Amino acid sequence: MSAPLRLVIVTPERILLDEQVDALRFPLYDGQIGILPGRAPLVGQLGAGELKIDQGSTSRSYFIDGGFVQIKGPVVSILTHAAIPAKDLNVQTAEADLQKALHMPAHTDAEFDTKQDAQDRARRMIDLAKHK
Amino acid sequence: MANVRALRKRLKAIRNIRKITRTMELIATARFKKAMDRATQAAAYTKKIGEIAADLSHAATDFSHPLLETHPEPKHGVLLVLTSNRGLCGGYNSGVMKQTLTRLREIKEHGQTVTLEVSGKRGQTALRYQQIAIDKQFNQFEDKPAFTEINEIADRYIRLYVEKKIDWVNVAYVRFESSSRQTAVLETLLPFAGTEPKTGAGGSEVEYEFLPSPQGIIEGIVPAAFKARLFKCFLDAAVSEQIFRMVAMKGATENAGEMISELSRIANRARQAQITSELSEIIGGAEALNH
Known part of the structure; x- marks a missing residue:
């Protein structure tokens, strides 16, 4: 070992x-x-x-x-x-982050990537907040 | 002879001021210790980033990133000025202002334009007095700058720089060199000078596995290093401000002490003189009655 x-x-x-x-x-x-x-x-x-x-x-x-x-x-x-x-995560704030991410503009490739990343991040945060 | 009562009044006022300056000195000392702790903690991050960058330079041959490139014909840039929100800190703000004004003059001479961003009320009022337009101002950074807020600023600079809307980023602030030495400086953050892979740290000849690839890591680490550097400027400024205030208030307390001893001497003399003259009047009066 x-x-x-x-x-x-x-x-x-x-x-x-x-x-x-x-x-x-x-x-x-x-x-x-x-x-x-x-x-x-x-x-x-x-x-x-x-x-x-x-x-x-x-x-x-x-x-x-x-x-x-x-x-x-x-x-x-x-x-x-x-x-x-x-244990300090909060489902509500994470949901709010997701909503914000869903309403981000995505006109260029770079903006699209940022939006996708922000969504992923928020979804994972929600996941973790729910199953803590 | 001076009026005893007026002297006493002044003495009392100076004693009060001494109390205030001494308290301010103590507060600044406490804040300095806290700010210093934060700065040392933050240094660990910068050190690690530097370490990874050094490891990368062994593995990757071309260390390139848009933030490292110098734009050929600089036209427009950002000047970020870090001053304090409150005064009574000696030459702290004037030092930063001197750097700022020199740089602004230089920019004008070269026919470039600038976006001026100022943090701290002191710098804002000083520039307004000089009738220089400020494009963006921050007041929220006291002695505890938060990384999330600086992250936003850094992200904005990175985006503008990569899109070639700005050609340089300068920061004027007071750099903390040691607790007895802080200097107002003007630093160029972009084009980024790199993380200076340490030479001589040859112990790290480890064969790393890079995920995704050395180039991929570079793409992530250069912005991270830039953010850490900008954050360090804010932390340094906060530490230096407290030191300047500590020194200024120490001087003020000492001066007040000197003034108090000087004034109480004069006041005592004046009191003595008054008593003497009263006595001689009484004796004179008594003598006159005897004759």
Whole structure:
């Protein structure tokens, strides 16, 4: 068994978390990834969605909003704009975000992409808020 | 001789002012510590971004991104000025204004145009007094700038820059170098100077797996680094403001102390003189009665 993972979550405002964990699941730009101790080095772009942390028999969830992950040895660094504990999520605000995303203009390709991303983000937030 | 009562009144006023300035100094010290904590916490993010960028530079040969490109013929840009909302902080705002005005003059000489964005009431009033039009103003950034708000500003700059509607972004603010040294500077944020992959940090010769690809990561990390840099400007400005206020208020408290000792000396002299003259009048009167 390799050394246990150390998870560091960094947002632009502060270091949110720095502790030992057993396993991790989080979204990359194109789908979920699971991390266990002994993972090969990786640099990846994150998507929006649920970060699930397993510690022993308990697990916790955060909502992360894009960013990057760097895995180097046992240290997993997650750099993200915002990480919100799942229990602080609110279905109403997430629904409001979705409504806002649905009413965004989409005349150019870039605008269309932004709209799509915003919708995905809001839907995942609603999902996580409902199943916390 | 000076009027004792008037002197006493002045003394009382100065004592009150000293109380206020001392309190302000204490408040500024407390705020400085908080702002400093925030700045150190934020530094971790910038450091990590730099690390990833350094790792990338090993893997990717061409490090290119629209934000890194210099536009050939600059015509229009954005000048963001960070000042404080409140005064009584010594030369903090005037330093920033000096940088701003020099840059504005330079822009005019080169026949370019500028969108002027000012954060902080002090800078806004100073520019209005000079009759310089401000295009956009912010007042919400006190000593705790929030990343989400700066994110919005940064996104707007990135969009404008990529669409080639602006050719540069300058920021005038007070940079925090150490707790005894802060200087008003003008920095060019765009074209972005890169994240300066650290040389000598050769320990990170790790073969990474890149998802999606090195180029894909670059596309994400350059804007993130730019945002972190802009955020750092706001944090630096907040820390420096508190230091300037601390120093200014310390000086004010000391001056008030000096004035108090000087004035109380004069007041005591005046009181003594009054008593002496009263005494001599009484003695004089008594003497006159005896004869």
